[in-house]
Amino acid sequence: MSSTTLQYKQPSLQGDITVPGDKSVSHRSIMFGSIAKGKTTVSGFLLGEDCLNTIDCFRKLGVDIEVDGTNVTINSPGIDQWTEPAEVLYTGNSGTTTRLMLGILSGTNLHTIMTGDASIGKRPMRRVADPLRLMGAQIAGRDNGQYTPLAIQGGRLNAIDYTMPVASAQVKSAILLAGIRAEGTTIVREHEVSRDHTERMLHQFGANVTVDNGVVTLEGGQQLTGTHVNVPGDISSAAFFLVAGALTAGSRIVLNNVGINETRNGIIEVLQNMGANMSIASNGENTAEPTATITIETSHLTATVVEGAIIPRLIDEIPVIALLATQAAGKTIIKDAEELKVKETNRIDAVVNELKKLGANIEATEDGMIIEGPTPLHGASLKTYGDHRIGMMGAIAALIAEGEVTLDDADCIAVSYPTFFEHINNILK
Structure with missing residues (x-):
């Protein structure tokens, strides 16, 4: 881990960017392709550390x-023909891999042990383990399965009818992935719809699954069949350049092939509500995941309120939305975002602490934050907490800050966006 110092003197950003593949879809493409029998091909895969760890687990x-x-x-023999691994399955920094694998492995005939890095070791897993146990899963770990390492003794599962206590695509997906192997019909009910990549991919791989007004129904005992998956550009990665283009003087950035899945596009709605100078050209509905070309230009922004049903659609973008709000006129309020406390770090505290160092007028609340703007930002030494989204937030802040911004661990950005700094340099004018 080494520090990185950034200083940009009144830059403008001009040019085209194709952001890396969607992390959520990339993870799932490997998982579904491995569960399915036969050949699956994937294009646009994200070569980030998290997704490469997912590949390593299935190998x-x-x-x-x-x-x-x-x-x-x-090329998979199908889940029934997997071999029991002699090694521990290492998921790195990936909560998606760790939680979804719990659902997958619970329905095999294998004994497996799974662990991740220090950050994963602090993230709650019983929110997944407990509903899986209702299905008959045998999961052991620290604090009764709350923390990794986790040991899974695969076996027979029974379907459940489960109402989600909080909106979480990871919990929902783990239950559905277990439901593929369970006896009976698994039903998951959501009050607020979380990202639906798993449901879409179940369709792609030939599963009989229905989605109706927040209720997902999946018949157990199905065999998935290999197919082709086209991974769209990750809107969570694009979000950082959307904010950069809006905040940096004299800028115009064109982002190609960005996934605009309606369960993920909350950042676009926030930018529109704040008055951003942005246009969206759909690439059509010819893939399982809709995509678009998005153009963003320097914008005069006004404050907004971010709350309620939109939160699951932008939970990963809140750090950079908070940065955006520091330059918007008025008081921006972000609430109903308690889920930020159990991300790679407590992102409410991390975002507030680091933006304050830069001079932002920002305060934490129990479930979000309040930001007054516009406020000029200045240089500072920032802590990333090993969290890629906090690291990228700091790097984008450096584009508009007076003076040097130092990141203590810029390497963590490679988890989701290995070419992040290369893309910034390519459009700097």
Whole structure:
């Protein structure tokens, strides 16, 4: 881990960017391709550390996975023919991998042990383990399965009818992935709809699944069939350049092939509500995940309130939305975002602490934050907490801050966006 110092003197940003593949879809493409019998091909795969750890886990289970740039080929014997791994499955910094794998592994005939990095070791897992136990899963770990390492003794599962206590695509997906192997019909009910990549991919791989007004119904005992997955650009990565383009004087950035799944596009709605100078050209509905070309230009922004049903659609973008709000006229309020406390770090505290160092007028609340703007930002030494989203927030802040911004660990950004700084440099004018 080494520090990185950034200083940009009144830059403008001009040019096109194709952001890396969607992290959520990339993870799931490997998981579904490995569960399915036969050949699956993936294009646009994200070569970030998290997703590469997902590949490594399935290779240890006996799945043949070849990587050629952003193209991946999976040849799987199907979940019934996986081999019990001699090694511990290492998920790195990926909560998605860790939680979804719990659902997948619970329905196998294998004994597996799973662990991650220090950050994963602090993140709550019983929110997944407990509903899986209702299905018959045998999961052991620290604090009764709250923390990694986790040991899973696969076996027979029974379907459940489960009402989600909080909006969480990871919990929902773990239950559905277990439901593929369960006896009976698994039902998951959501009060607020979380991202639906799992439901879409179940359709892609031939599963019989229905989604109706927040209720997902999946028949158990289904065999998935290999297919082709086209991974769209990650809107969570694009969000940082959307904010950069809006805040940096004399800028115009064109973002290509960005996923605009309606369960993920909350950042676009916030930018529109704040008056951003932005246009969106849909690329059509010819893939399982809709995409668009988004153009953002320097904007005069006004404050807004971010709350309620939109929160699950932008939970990963809140750090950079908070930065955006420091330059908007008025008081921006972010609430109903308690889920930020159990991300890679407590993102409410982390965002508030680091933006304050830069001179932002920002205060934490129990479930979010309040930001007064516009406020000029100045240089500072920032802590990333090993969290890629906090690291990228700090780097984008450096574009508009007076003086040097130092990140204590810029390497953490590679988890989701290995070419992040290269893309900034490519559009600097």
